[in-house]
Amino acid sequence: MSQQPITLTDEQREFRAVMRQFVSDKITPLAGDIDRDAEYSWATFEALKSMELTALSYPEEYGGSGATLVDQAIAAEELARGCASTSLQFLISKLGMLPVINFGSEELRRTYIPRMCSGESQCSYGLSEPDAGSDVASMSTKAVADGDAWIIDGTKCWITNAGISDLYTIFARTSPDRHTGITAFLVKAEWGVQVDKLEHKLGIKGSPTGVIRLDGVRVPDSHRIGEVGQGFAAAMHTLDRSRPTIGAQAVGIAQGALDYAVGYMKERTTFGRPI
Template sequence: MSFDLFTTTEEHEELRAAVRAVAEDKIAPHAAEADEKSAFPQQAYEALRATDFHAPHIPEAYDGVGADALATCIVIEEVARACGSSSLIPAVNKLGTMPLILGASEEVKQRYLTPVARGEAMFSYGLSEREAGSDTASMRTQAVRDGDSWVVNGQKSWITNAGVSRYYTVMAVTDPEGRRGSNVTAFVLHADDAGFTLGEPERKLGIKGSPTRELFFDDVRIPDDRRVGEVGEGLKIALRTLDHTRVTIGAQAVGIAQGALDAAVAYVKERKQFGKAVAEFQGVQFMLADMAMKLETARQMVYAAAAKSERNDADLSFFGAAAKCYASDAAMEITTDAVQLLGGAGYVKDFPVERMMRDAKITQIYEGTNQIQRLVMARQLLK
């Protein structure tokens, strides 16, 4: 493994300041309402589209801004600092389109990446199923060739931003008798395809402003020109996608944790007990120091992994898994400690830390549970 250093440039820090300004002005004021009502944060989407932060990773060749992997992580981090649900707009646009960037034909890239870059459509990703979560190769959704078309039947579970996305990258078995893992193909499905329906929104612990629903396919006929990559290459493309996008989940976790730490610091400096600010007690100071130390370690791991994602380094699988795993574990610890530091105030919705704690939990679960991340890391070490 290489341990090449990375640096943030002046442009990266200017980007951070710009995103933070948008997040504080246009996104944070609506975060509690999106959570309370389980409503998609439309104001956030409009603000992100207006500033080209909704899908910054898309290359300039497709009308995107061509942000590098580290810049994309900074966008997601700063949005997550204000609202975890809203950060899934740029994060899931990357997740849904990354299979196309990695494996699609130029014609497919032009057709689908351009409207996402322009803010005309969002993109979701369909890999998991009810009985195929961590064990993705056991998926049952099938696509059967019929002339120049494919007929898709099955379902996908836990699909982020389902119902607001126009396009979906869907993995389906195209050779039921083929070798496991080499019998899956990726396709682009449209929200208005005949036979494509959605389940009811899931009632979730956190990230409530980002809808999560099942996808159902009942004889959905799609042309072969919506295929992403070669027949049988779908699962390989899906797993390569996750190598890159796990880094963005690490960035989301860092952002949520930063928001919680900021709120905790502000509170303990103002709250007085026993005649002095709570921040003056050494026990509280130690908690804050540990929180900040974990947060900065997580941030550095995410940024190092982002640099490897940009270079497509051979050890990206290890670093992507490590960054996502460490950052999400740290975010869960930091947000829980933030609730503790606010005491009773931390447990009520008058303050944002209870929302941040709930939002942080999913970062340990989606795009591969942290148990799976540890398996990925161990396999890389044992190669």
């Protein structure tokens, strides 16, 4: 089996250069206002759509570009270098849709992935709870079968894109079994997902993080992701596959901070001379 060299290909270097120019022209000039206003920027999201970056991470058979994980990491890093909030606009829907891609029915994939690719829809990932953060198997959100549907009740917290996304991937307990008693569902916001509050944050202020609540939300069984009881495995599988791009985002944020500091140092003078 051939091994990929630990360097970028010529095409990937070219892609990085295109991304860097795009961010410099369209994203970085808006970053300061986004942070000061602490509001979601539809202007940067439209810019992502214009570059077809909303389709980058999805399979070609559903309207995506079929980019490799390295390509996705390049995009995440370059976006984060210019604006951390915009990098989350790029990343969050893929996180929400990974369970659909890897565990969902063909009907779910063909219905919703093209909407992500076009930017028509956005999706959030509803896993953590106030008393079930790192220990997600302790979640208390429940889904009870009711004919050909499920009734979901519970609260999820630290939800990126809360109030912006029109779709939420929700993990809920369907039996008392700790790890095999959790099931995943794709829930439309219009079915009754409520945003209880938005968090006040020190950074990434243009990306809302909030608490969402589901009170008796009825979800068709057709929107169940994977088998009943497969939710915990799907959640862990998803987190494993999203970490590389989160790492790339962190590198981009650090590089942006370093670039800014170096630029300041080159301009700063003290005691009559440059530092």
